[in-house]
Amino acid sequence: MDTSNNFILEMSVNDLDSIKPILETEFDDFWNFSILKSELENANSNYFVLKSEGEILGFAGILIVLGEAEITNIVVRKNCRGNGLSKLLLQYLVDYCSHNNISKIHLEVNASNLVAINLYKLFGFKKVGLRKNYYKNNDALLLAKDLINI
Numbered sequence: 001m002d003t004s005n006n007f008i009l010e011m012s013v014n015d016l017d018s019i020k021p022i023l024e025t026e027f028d029d030f031w032n033f034s035i036l037k038s039e040l041e042n043a044n045s046n047y048f049v050l051k052s053e054g055e056i057l058g059f060a061g062i063l064i065v066l067g068e069a070e071i072t073n074i075v076v077r078k079n080c081r082g083n084g085l086s087k088l089l090l091q092y093l094v095d096y097c098s099h100n101n102i103s104k105i106h107l108e109v110n111a112s113n114l115v116a117i118n119l120y121k122l123f124g125f126k127k128v129g130l131r132k133n134y135y136k137n138n139d140a141l142l143l144a145k146d147l148i149n150i
């Protein structure tokens with residue numbers, strides 16, 4: 001996969017509309033259109049899309065509250081996974097937080113989601129807690145990373 005033409009920018013309502021028909025089949029089934037639409041309308045949320053030649057290959061969001069950020073999701077289009085795209089998105093979020101004086105990034109991830117856990121570990125996120133039965137069939141790991149602001 002040629003990743004040289006990728007770029008990341010803020011998600012617009014048009015972006016979201018353009019992926020509406022494929023959101024649940026080609027991205028994932030737990031972030032539906034109406035949740036994402038309300039996220040885009042939330043002044044504390046920041047969503048970004050990764051595009052290549054006008055096509056959205058992934059997106060990611062953070063919620064900023066009291067100087068700390070929560071990653072609400074990172075998702076890569078199913079047929080584009082395994083090409084390092086989530087690393088580009090996560091690096092973008094970390095840089096965005098550093099530039100906006102965020103002191104800490106945290107998130108919840110399904111304890112069975114080993115791919116995502118590997119991704120976050122790669123970026124220095126550490127386990128700081130566990131929420132028993134947070135998901136239907138599983139626990140949530142709470143991960144966090146302290147930032148050194150620039």
Ligand SMILES: CC(C)(COP(=O)(O)OP(=O)(O)OC[C@H]1O[C@@H](n2cnc3c(N)ncnc32)[C@H](O)[C@@H]1OP(=O)(O)O)[C@@H](O)C(=O)NCCC(=O)NCCS
Binds near residue numbers: 075076081109116122
């Ligand atoms: C998690 C997700 C975003 C990863 O996206 P991706 O673009 O395929 O991941 P990348 O190719 O950038 O790989 C990033 C790291 O994840 C880990 N990883 C990727 N694929 C993996 C696999 N099949 N098995 C184990 N670890 C894997 C590796 O550590 C990899 O880094 P490395 O290649 O340097 O070793 C993607 O699987 C996805 O969209 N999942 C559904 C949504 C989700 O669960 N999001 C996370 C919860 S917020």
